[in-house]
Amino acid sequence: MKDKLQALRDKLFGKGGEEGLSSFRSLFERFRDLLDANNDVLALIADMGDKLSGDYVFDTRYLENTASELEVLVRRIIDDLNVITGDRYPELNEAFERIRREVRAEMDDDCWRRQQDLVVPLERADLDRIELVGGKMGTLGEVRSRLGLRVPPGFVVTTTAYRAFISQDGVADFLSRAFADLEAGAGVEEMSRRIRSYLAGARLPEKLDIAIVRAASRMAASGYRFFAVRSSAVEEDGCRSFAGQYRSYLQVPVSQLGERYKDVVASLFTPEAIVYRGEHGLAHNDSAMAVGFLAMVDPEVSGVLYSRDPEAGEQPVMLVSAAWGLARTVVDGSSGTDFYRLDRDGDRPGRVIERRIAKKETEVRPRESTGERQQAVPEDRQARPCLTPERLERLSEVGEQLEAYFRSPQDVEWCFDGQDVPIILQSRPLRVRTRERIDPARVAEAVRAHAVLMEDAGMVACRGIGAGRVTKVLADDDFDRFQRGAVLVARSSSPKLSRLIPLCAAIVTDIGTPTGHMATVAREYRVPTLVDTGRATEILEEGMEVTVDAEEQVIYKGVVKKLLHFQTLVDQPFADAREFRVLRRLLKRISPLYLTDPKARSFSAENCRTYHDITRFCHEMAVKEFIDFHLRGGPWRRIPTHRLELAVPLGLVVIDIGGGIREDVGKRVVKPEHIVSRPLRALLDGLCAEGVWRTRPVDIDFRSFMSSFTKMSHLDTMDPGEAQNLAVISRDYMNVNLRLGYHFNMIDALMSDNRNDNYVYFRFMGGVTDAVRRSRRARFLAEVLAQHDYLVEVKGDLVVARVRKIRKAMMHDSLVMVGRLLGFARQLDVLMKSDETVARYVREFLDDEASARSALQKQGGNA
Amino acid sequence: MTEPLKVLVLDDEPIVGSRIKPSLERAGYEVEVMTDSQQAMARIRDVRFDIVVTDFKMSRVSGLDLLQAQKRLWPDTEVIIITGYATMETARQAAECGVFDFIPKPFRLRDLKEVIGRAAEQVRGRKD
Numbered sequence: 001m002k003d004k005l006q007a008l009r010d011k012l013f014g015k016g017g018e019e020g021l022s023s024f025r026s027l028f029e030r031f032r033d034l035l036d037a038n039n040d041v042l043a044l045i046a047d048m049g050d051k052l053s054g055d056y057v058f059d060t061r062y063l064e065n066t067a068s069e070l071e072v073l074v075r076r077i078i079d080d081l082n083v084i085t086g087d088r089y090p091e092l093n094e095a096f097e098r099i100r101r102e103v104r105a106e107m108d109d110d111c112w113r114r115q116q117d118l119v120v121p122l123e124r125a126d127l128d129r130i131e132l133v134g135g136k137m138g139t140l141g142e143v144r145s146r147l148g149l150r151v152p153p154g155f156v157v158t159t160t161a162y163r164a165f166i167s168q169d170g171v172a173d174f175l176s177r178a179f180a181d182l183e184a185g186a187g188v189e190e191m192s193r194r195i196r197s198y199l200a201g202a203r204l205p206e207k208l209d210i211a212i213v214r215a216a217s218r219m220a221a222s223g224y225r226f227f228a229v230r231s232s233a234v235e236e237d238g239c240r241s242f243a244g245q246y247r248s249y250l251q252v253p254v255s256q257l258g259e260r261y262k263d264v265v266a267s268l269f270t271p272e273a274i275v276y277r278g279e280h281g282l283a284h285n286d287s288a289m290a291v292g293f294l295a296m297v298d299p300e301v302s303g304v305l306y307s308r309d310p311e312a313g314e315q316p317v318m319l320v321s322a323a324w325g326l327a328r329t330v331v332d333g334s335s336g337t338d339f340y341r342l343d344r345d346g347d348r349p350g351r352v353i354e355r356r357i358a359k360k361e362t363e364v365r366p367r368e369s370t371g372e373r374q375q376a377v378p379e380d381r382q383a384r385p386c387l388t389p390e391r392l393e394r395l396s397e398v399g400e401q402l403e404a405y406f407r408s409p410q411d412v413e414w415c416f417d418g419q420d421v422p423i424i425l426q427s428r429p430l431r432v433r434t435r436e437r438i439d440p441a442r443v444a445e446a447v448r449a450h451a452v453l454m455e456d457a458g459m460v461a462c463r464g465i466g467a468g469r470v471t472k473v474l475a476d477d478d479f480d481r482f483q484r485g486a487v488l489v490a491r492s493s494s495p496k497l498s499r500l501i502p503l504c505a506a507i508v509t510d511i512g513t514p515t516g517h518m519a520t521v522a523r524e525y526r527v528p529t530l531v532d533t534g535r536a537t538e539i540l541e542e543g544m545e546v547t548v549d550a551e552e553q554v555i556y557k558g559v560v561k562k563l564l565h566f567q568t569l570v571d572q573p574f575a576d577a578r579e580f581r582v583l584r585r586l587l588k589r590i591s592p593l594y595l596t597d598p599k600a601r602s603f604s605a606e607n608c609r610t611y612h613d614i615t616r617f618c619h620e621m622a623v624k625e626f627i628d629f630h631l632r633g634g635p636w637r638r639i640p641t642h643r644l645e646l647a648v649p650l651g652l653v654v655i656d657i658g659g660g661i662r663e664d665v666g667k668r669v670v671k672p673e674h675i676v677s678r679p680l681r682a683l684l685d686g687l688c689a690e691g692v693w694r695t696r697p698v699d700i701d702f703r704s705f706m707s708s709f710t711k712m713s714h715l716d717t718m719d720p721g722e723a724q725n726l727a728v729i730s731r732d733y734m735n736v737n738l739r740l741g742y743h744f745n746m747i748d749a750l751m752s753d754n755r756n757d758n759y760v761y762f763r764f765m766g767g768v769t770d771a772v773r774r775s776r777r778a779r780f781l782a783e784v785l786a787q788h789d790y791l792v793e794v795k796g797d798l799v800v801a802r803v804r805k806i807r808k809a810m811m812h813d814s815l816v817m818v819g820r821l822l823g824f825a826r827q828l829d830v831l832m833k834s835d836e837t838v839a840r841y842v843r844e845f846l847d848d849e850a851s852a853r854s855a856l857q858k859q860g861g862n863a
Numbered sequence: 864m865t866e867p868l869k870v871l872v873l874d875d876e877p878i879v880g881s882r883i884k885p886s887l888e889r890a891g892y893e894v895e896v897m898t899d900s901q902q903a904m905a906r907i908r909d910v911r912f913d914i915v916v917t918d919f920k921m922s923r924v925s926g927l928d929l930l931q932a933q934k935r936l937w938p939d940t941e942v943i944i945i946t947g948y949a950t951m952e953t954a955r956q957a958a959e960c961g962v963f964d965f966i967p968k969p970f971r972l973r974d975l976k977e978v979i980g981r982a983a984e985q986v987r988g989r990k991d
Contacts, residue, residue: 051969055971055972055973056969056970056971056972057878057879057882057883057968057969057970057971057972057975058878058968058969059874059876059878059879059947059968059969060876060878061876061947061968062947062968062969065947440885440888440889443889444889444890444891551886551889551972552889552973553973566885566889570885571885572881572885574882577878577881577882578878579878
């Protein structure tokens, strides 16, 4: 193996050589290693995202192994950069250590015990951090941020705050004695009373008191004077059997928030809770309480929605109970309650099948000062239904959405203020029984009764089952006619479809990848998605009812109810599994790119927040180092560094490590005709060929060249004078690194007389430009390269293409083509306005190329 | 309708069994999930499973031990090993003990089902 590597090196750089050159070579090896490791990191990140599709079975070991692999790779990248630069970036080691600790902590079940946040805004609460914000608030946060439904504004006082409260001097001692007494068999009623009164009288830690008041005051400044203070316990046994039993308070003024907080926390120790834990072998120490503070709503009407009939889960109905004012009367039955049974099927979901309108003599409303009061309902409203058909329809939509997202029947607390859009106060799993047993084995039978439209269809981007009417979205005006609950069918998995995703029952595309941007969004909204099915747009007819089974990769004609019931009533929602939550948390620490602008002051080692940031930073600095190589003293002084003068503004710095530039050229600036490196010469032939820059030959400057790749106008501040790209060459070899705005293009090629050694490796990585263009461009590149016999992989915004073991003449043609491709691609941002244009420009590129080739042949023939 | 085949899924990480079970049930298998390999050793003595899917590296009894025991008790049962650490040596040992197939972790559910489908054909072929 070693010998082979050495042989390759010799081939690339020639044998022996002077001291400076050999040192350079070893540095360049490190550079290539850095590029490889960088690539591996991005591929691993893409794979991790793919695992969220639910199509894979993975376990904790996978998470640990992947984290370890990433550590090794990122470490290697940092070492490479520090070797290349002579240890110029020691801060990277600290950044790495910090991130590594954070990543490791996310895998630790106790990570939330080390969280610092006392208060989290509701919009940032999610179930990935259920240990921090509790089930109720985590759910409500997702209802708002993912489903876009109305929830009251608010904030969550976390379990970290709870721990700070109960671990204070005195409190901790008191509790541990109390728990010991309970263990020893002390009376539950008595102990419960003592603990609750102790906690109600204890002082809040000053930090916590301030945090609550500050968060509440900020809301008060926007006019929210009263709060609902709601328990959000962390499920102690993984199910929510008890979590609903804790206390909540309504209409609490800012001045009383601290007191009510303590009361809610103390409700962890009601006699019922103590007994429950005892019966289930749970330690009192392990329970924790987050508390939600939501802006108080003074509702016209409130109630409860069951997305299924708890006694007959398979029936297509929803149940709604409603009363004037606050929901208390609905829950405790202290006054009359309207009851509705709604149809879930048919063309008009939400249609009333049955209704019982009660006489509602009293209602509960928030008191002006604090708390609630019961009051008489004016006579004319007593017998009036408290929900209009419009509002019932809205409620049934919300029920469908919540059930589809959480993939289980839901028990929803809601209310209406003046508007016809319901406000969601709580959503939790509803236990249902089914009248007929849903036997999974029978599902297969039921399925057989339906015609199969597509089988073995594509790849799963998000696992699940969804049914609805086919709506094809092929042109821009299709977007507006898309209706909630439809099955979206599209040519490609364009990120542009993202805004429709929350409305979809399922998604099917002809082309696309499970690692693309759209797939990520589909997973976020948990919409069953099949990509790369080939011919869905041809086979599925507009308006046709279909069931998309993104588990077995089958599409059935009609709605297969048994399958949908299976998913909602039997199957466990995988996305809520601990491993999936951990993976999502890991990705948040690993994958986002915060260092986006190399010219910004914040583009520094200290500011790296994720592994992706570190790799991005190292890549940038390594390239820069080689570009500035001639500035370094010592033995490297003699490495010839040249600026290549080109008709096109590429800003290319060329380092010749052996026979790549004509020997009689000694100057800093060289022209294309001085290049004798075979691969670079071929690339330049393509790039500089007449016509490649045809469309805008006069006003082309580097800036517009770049923006054709990026178009991120506010970030796209690169100055043409500063454009610097790098080519390291020898007679048979080139490694070209282009940073074009926020995208990276690397072409590494060996072109010798021995076809077995020959290869072209092409890599294109997107940076921060908008995802729509990124994916179109990636698809364009991938299709063109595939047409030229490249083996192409697209992972997210990374395009990797390889071709190897081809004859020298073919290598030449291949590299000329790549050169043309670079030239052609500059037009893309302006022109690729829709997905359809991708195919058109692929054709245009191929046609241009063919005519250029035939012109060349003709020329050859004439000569 | 033919009697459904009995499948045992054994892995000490609960998520593995809980993901596999509904997927196999949908395909018409009768599935039992276990996470404790020692208990599984006892269970296979009492129940004749047609197919066993087991993790390789487990805390008490290894997948290889289970494979051997299973084959001794019920030679017709097909055993599929799922593992994150397949070496040539383990593969060779398992092959000698009559393993039906190896599946590296992580795997796609459909890939597992495909292998189980092939094992099921074998089992049914012998039953007929």
